[in-house]
Amino acid sequence: MNAPQMQTIDVALGRRGYPVWIGRGLLADAARWRAALRGRHALVVSNTTVAPLYLERVAAGLDGLRWSSFLLEDGEAHKSFANVGRALEALAALGATRDACVIALGGGVVGDLAGFSAACWMRGIDFVQMPTTLLAMVDSSVGGKTGVNLPAGKNLVGAFHQPRAVVADLDTLATLPEREYRAGLAEVVKGAAIGDEPFFAWLEAHAGALAAREDAALAEAIARKVRYKAGVVARDETEQGERALLNLGHTFGHALETAGHYTALLHGEGVAVGMLLAARLSERLGLAVGADTARLQRLLERLGLPTAVPAGMEPEQLLALMRLDKKNTAGTLRLILWRGIGRAEIVPGVDEGEVLAVLRAGASG
Known part of the structure; x- marks a missing residue:
């Protein structure tokens, strides 16, 4: 080739x-x-x-x-x-x-x-x-x-x-070791999940090729993700609005990484679990339907990424870490959630009880 x-x-x-x-x-x-x-x-x-x-x-x-x-x-x-x-x-x-x-x-x-x-x-x-x-x-x-x-x-x-x-x-x-390669694929999925449903469908169709590191699929996926992010950065360099959407799953993911002392999960693995938790929270809040959550979980699993909170991480500790996230305002949780694949949005004032329920359920995948 x-x-x-x-x-x-x-x-x-x-x-x-x-x-x-x-x-x-x-x-x-x-x-x-x-x-x-x-x-x-x-x-x-x-x-x-x-x-x-x-x-x-x-x-x-x-x-x-x-x-x-x-x-x-x-x-x-x-x-x-x-x-x-x-x-x-x-x-x-x-x-x-x-x-x-x-x-x-x-x-x-x-x-x-x-x-x-x-x-x-x-x-x-x-x-x-x-x-x-x-x-x-x-x-x-x-x-x-x-x-x-x-x-x-x-x-x-x-x-x-x-x-x-x-x-x-x-x-x-x-x-690049296999685990790190697959962790990188989580960020590719994230870009599609945020604002590009056709790209998400392309990833579903090419998941096998990407998992196998096939040149053509990999080069296309990288270019599409970079092109998407470059456009967002050009419009909102210092994250005053749209660029915050790039943090889908990151508030959950960063808490998971910190709780694991930056050794239990790679960043991309934390993003994968975090995206799925954000999708489940969106579903719980009535913003999105379960079919999109299921599509996201299937794609992550096909790419060999984790989808459950690691054992031993306490939901209350994770919530406390999420309170330190840079996107929060006025002492309330401000999360990036979605209304389905390709339709992420900023949601302020998220109820902590709902987040805690999702974290408790997330430990079982």
């Missing part, structure tokens, strides 16, 4: 807009991405899993620059203030000036932390996203959300800081 052609999707933010390149062999294509680096200094932020595989390809494109690398341990637990401090110390040791660039080579944890570090250094320097996981390619690398976790909750500290470019090299997915 021929490799998918390289695609360019533009995030239209005026002078701060940037391209998302999707294709094969892009990390080694320095002639393309080197132009995004405007100064003489570069810090490559990666992790101990990704760097041995791909850092050499990126390094070959940094010839002539003063650069260094900063490596995290792998995992969500390492997206911390302590590691932001270490990244900033690495920039200081490099002598990075205001035209320096941070390159994020890795998944969502690397991208979030590298972007936040770039936003902090000298009040904001350039950064380039080089996502190496499916989840990062279709979601976290696009849109400029950066941040770190606290013990109290996920992504409670951060900044909007747009990258100069996103370099999504599909070759990196070949080394």
Whole structure:
């Protein structure tokens, strides 16, 4: 089978807009991405899993620059203030000036932390996203959300800081573990569930091909999800309205991740369970019908994703964590729910008793 052609999707933010390149062999294509680096200094932020595989390809494109690398341990637990401090110390040791660039080579944890570090250094320097996981390619690398976790909750500290470019090299997915690959598919499903029912139907028709990592289906799914998110970001960069819809399932999912100390569930797995809980709550509140909830559950299961709250997580603890969500207002829960596939909406003032009932039922799948 021929490799998918390289695609360019533009995030239209005026002078701060940037391209998302999707294709094969892009990390080694320095002639393309080197132009995004405007100064003489570069810090490559990666992790101990990704760097041995791909850092050499990126390094070959940094010839002539003063650069260094900063490596995290792998995992969500390492997206911390302590590691932001270490990244900033690495920039200081490099002598990075205001035209320096941070390159994020890795998944969502690397991208979030590298972007936040770039936003902090000298009040904001350039950064380039080089996502190496499916989840990062279709979601976290696009849109400029950066941040770190606290013990109290996920992504409670951060900044909007747009990258100069996103370099999504599909070759990196070949080394992605199966569990992480499937977790990335949850974010693809999420985009369709929010606002694109025809795409959801396409995913149902191609679930087998996506689970098998078939090139053509995978490239199409990534491009469609990125194109959708780029449009939303262009219309609502700092999440004042429409962009909040991209958090379907996230209030539940972040609570699940935090309760599991960022080790029990991958982010995409938390989103999968969270989406289904949001659909069940929508059904319970009379906003949606059970047939759409069933379609969502079937698709998630066909893609090998979890659909139940992990054992040992107490509904009352999860509800307490949900109260810390950034979307809440005036001390009340403000959730992203839906009126069926492709019709998500913001629902303020959700009754906590209804949420608790859904959490209790969710433990049994």
